[in-house]
Amino acid sequence: MGYESEEIRQSQEIFYYLLEHHELQEEEEQALYRAYTEQESVQNLVKSQGEIAMCNIERYGNVIYLIPKEENNFLGFSKTQLKAVLCKSNGTDKDYYLSQFVILTLLVEFFDGQGSSSKSREYMRVGELQNCISQRLKEGVKNVSEEEEEQKGIAFSNMMEAYEALRSDEKSTRARTTKEGFLYHILMFLQKQxxxxxxxxxxxIKTTRKLDSFMDWNLLNQNNYQRILKVLGENHE
Known part of the structure; x- marks a missing residue:
């Protein structure tokens, strides 16, 4: 299929905008948004460029997003990069997987995967999140044997060990060696994104429209929701 030069130019302009801003909102860039949504040829070209750059281009509501694929370490984050951002300076794999467990716990507390919108609450206090993490880790250690941990690839005992190694501090500390500081840096990372x-x-803690859209349209179909619950040691049908 041949493309007109103007279609190619528009697609390149849209893709460059997405590379720079990671999202394109109708209210801010109406001309580019309409070119993408109303011209199939332009949309196909943008998606093709995204595929080459190891990204998905998705529209949720009136916003077009550039979403790096899991293996994309150039536009996304590698495990090493995330460990450096989220964990203490000498952080281990246990600390890294604990940070991912914290994020999954946060998602499940805000979104239940049911109804027309998966969102189940408007806000959450940090203290409540901390209690949820502790409770879910204890339940995981109690209910999942070491053999099951190996089969599922989810080491609750290791994550609990990493969590208990973090000090508790009543003061508002930002040190990654404390539970409060560990959570603080994870929350600041999510806010920056x-x-x-x-x-x-x-x-x-409040979720943004961006996260709400991702969860409603992409992440929390029932299959993905059940996968998340299994990671957290639950199995709800």
Whole structure:
């Protein structure tokens, strides 16, 4: 199929905008948004460029997103990069997987995968999140044997060990060697990615429209929701 030069130019402009901003909102760039949504040829060209760059281009509501694929370490994050951002300076794989467990726990507490919208609450306090993490880890250690951990690839005992190794501090500390500081840096990372709003003075966590859209349209179909629950040691049908 041949493309007109103007279609190619528009697709390149849209893709460059997505590379720079990671999302394209109708209200901010109406001309580019309409070119993508109303011209199939332009949309196909943009998606083709995304495929070459190891990204998915998806529209949720009135926003077009550039989503790096899991193996894309150039536009996304590698395990090593995430460990450096989220964990203490000498962080181990146990610390890294604990950080991912924290994020999954946060998602499940906000989204239940049911109804027309998967979102089940508007905000959460940091103290409540900390209690949920501790409770889910204890339940996982209690209910999942070491043999099952190896089969499922989920080491609750290792994550619990990493969590208990973090000190507790009543003060508002940001040291990654404390439970409070560990959570703080994870929340700040998620906020920087535009996924949550963290109101520090109130220790309140809110999700953004971007995360709400991802969860409603992509991540939380029932199959993915059940996978997340299994990681957390639950199995709800």
């Amino acid at each position: 535009g996924l949550i709003e963290y109101v520090e003075q109130d220790e309140m």
